[in-house]
Amino acid sequence: MTLTGNKRTAEEAFMAQPKTMSPFLPIFETFRSELDEHHDRRERIIKASRDITAASKKIIFSLQRVRTLNDPFPAQVAKDTKKHYDTIRDRYSSISRDLQGINSFRYQFQITPGNQEFVEAITFQHYLSHQMLMTHEEAQKELDKLTGGGERVILTAEDFLLGIFDMTGELMRFAITTMATTGQLPGAEKGPGHHTVLSDLRELRTQLEQVNVHEGGRFKKDFSSKMEVMRTCVEKVEGALYGQVVRGAERPKGWVPDLNGGRREEAEAY
Amino acid sequence: MATASQMVDPVIFANLQSKIDEEDSFRNAVRDIIQELDKQTKFALAILSRAHSTPAARIGEVTGAAEITIKELINTIAKLSETASQQPYYKFNYIWTRHMQDACFTILFAGWLQHNGKLFTIEEVGDILKVPVNLKDRDAFHLTVEEYLLALITLIDELARLSRNCVTLGDYKRPMEINQFIKDVHAGFGILNLKNDILRKRSDGIKYRIKECEDVVYDLSLRNLAPQT
Numbered sequence: 001m002t003l004t005g006n007k008r009t010a011e012e013a014f015m016a017q018p019k020t021m022s023p024f025l026p027i028f029e030t031f032r033s034e035l036d037e038h039h040d041r042r043e044r045i046i047k048a049s050r051d052i053t054a055a056s057k058k059i060i061f062s063l064q065r066v067r068t069l070n071d072p073f074p075a076q077v078a079k080d081t082k083k084h085y086d087t088i089r090d091r092y093s094s095i096s097r098d099l100q101g102i103n104s105f106r107y108q109f110q111i112t113p114g115n116q117e118f119v120e121a122i123t124f125q126h127y128l129s130h131q132m133l134m135t136h137e138e139a140q141k142e143l144d145k146l147t148g149g150g151e152r153v154i155l156t157a158e159d160f161l162l163g164i165f166d167m168t169g170e171l172m173r174f175a176i177t178t179m180a181t182t183g184q185l186p187g188a189e190k191g192p193g194h195h196t197v198l199s200d201l202r203e204l205r206t207q208l209e210q211v212n213v214h215e216g217g218r219f220k221k222d223f224s225s226k227m228e229v230m231r232t233c234v235e236k237v238e239g240a241l242y243g244q245v246v247r248g249a250e251r252p253k254g255w256v257p258d259l260n261g262g263r264r265e266e267a268e269a270y
Numbered sequence: 271m272a273t274a275s276q277m278v279d280p281v282i283f284a285n286l287q288s289k290i291d292e293e294d295s296f297r298n299a300v301r302d303i304i305q306e307l308d309k310q311t312k313f314a315l316a317i318l319s320r321a322h323s324t325p326a327a328r329i330g331e332v333t334g335a336a337e338i339t340i341k342e343l344i345n346t347i348a349k350l351s352e353t354a355s356q357q358p359y360y361k362f363n364y365i366w367t368r369h370m371q372d373a374c375f376t377i378l379f380a381g382w383l384q385h386n387g388k389l390f391t392i393e394e395v396g397d398i399l400k401v402p403v404n405l406k407d408r409d410a411f412h413l414t415v416e417e418y419l420l421a422l423i424t425l426i427d428e429l430a431r432l433s434r435n436c437v438t439l440g441d442y443k444r445p446m447e448i449n450q451f452i453k454d455v456h457a458g459f460g461i462l463n464l465k466n467d468i469l470r471k472r473s474d475g476i477k478y479r480i481k482e483c484e485d486v487v488y489d490l491s492l493r494n495l496a497p498q499t
Contacts (some may be wrong), residue, residue: 002335021457022453022458023462024389024454024455024458025456025457028458028459028461031415031419031458031462032461032462032463034404035415035464039463039465087461101409102359102405102406102408102409102410104358104361104409105358105361106360108360108361131277131280132276132277132279133279135281135282136285136286138325157286157289157290160286195277200277204277204278207278207280207282207283208283210283210287211283211286211287211290212287214290214297215289216294216297217290217297218364233300247403
């Protein structure tokens, strides 16, 4: 028997039978509208999450043009990032209603990429301005500001931690580019406590390595792979500094160390 | 190089760690309950599987025997519901959703056997399991539409098997009823707009169950064994 069969025969058979409608159709109609609602919400969140990710990446890209710590940003950078924050605000506001009450964690899997990238952007920005790691609570507050504080989008501990891991990649990029262009590791003279990007990266590494993630949680896998990437990032800056100390004097002006595509390596690790 | 650094406030990581630990201890508490639930569900299903070798007239003995275990199962779900409702529902729902499907299937199968091919609605299953269903207005433990539908597909799989076994027992009437029942459920699934997810994958299998049941009906009709209606 084939279900598709010959169309006419199937139709004839259908007409010939005084077949009653399935008694279950009414309950399935309810299910249909429930599932449709769910799928629509899911789609909206996936789209918003993608846009938030893209806008956050653009913010990070602009921020990478900054060369000093603890200074106000160049006007162009501030202007560029503002535009992207507007996009992020718009997207978060468009879905905050879908992430309330019973649905607050229902679409976590869909929203987490956007949340993580957003954390990466705001913590990197915070670092450049203050040379400090933003707290989870502060990050949530930044997000609340965007959503107007009414219907809150929750930034989970996982979103925050995974975002911080990605941020270490940005710190590496920032450190190496700055070293290449100015010949100096950023930080030191101006920063509170006289710490450099490298000592900050090491401190962050120590803290991240101490986080104890339990077996059986859903985020163990992401956590472990990002841990590896983070270690590589710290070591790249250490390597760059080593190179500068050993060969620094011989370095021709304007020479840029090979970044070895830090981003690409990160992608491979997944 | 600078040594004393203040980039990271240690409180940040202490707070994150305590959140992670809190979630882990919640998971552990839920896991203990689920293990119990799992044991009871398996036991209830082991009893109900005797339906495959029990004539329709004596099916009451089978469902009756499963009743005590089903009651225990319901008590365990009450415990699960109480513990699970301490946290946002969908944050941890992945831990128990499989087990709720199995429990729901147990109820559907027992109900079908006991009430001659009756399909319990999601509301009826909720009443029996003493949990709310398809909650939308508040964040608490409940039986979801997806869980119910997946359990219903498991019921279809089981009934297709039962259809053949009825014939072995000399019962030529129930395969006709099963055939109709599965077709009716299939018509229901037909009006859902399914995405490419687990529900889609599993409901795609219903058509093969229909074929199996039709084959049984065909075999019976061919030999004039099908009861005249």
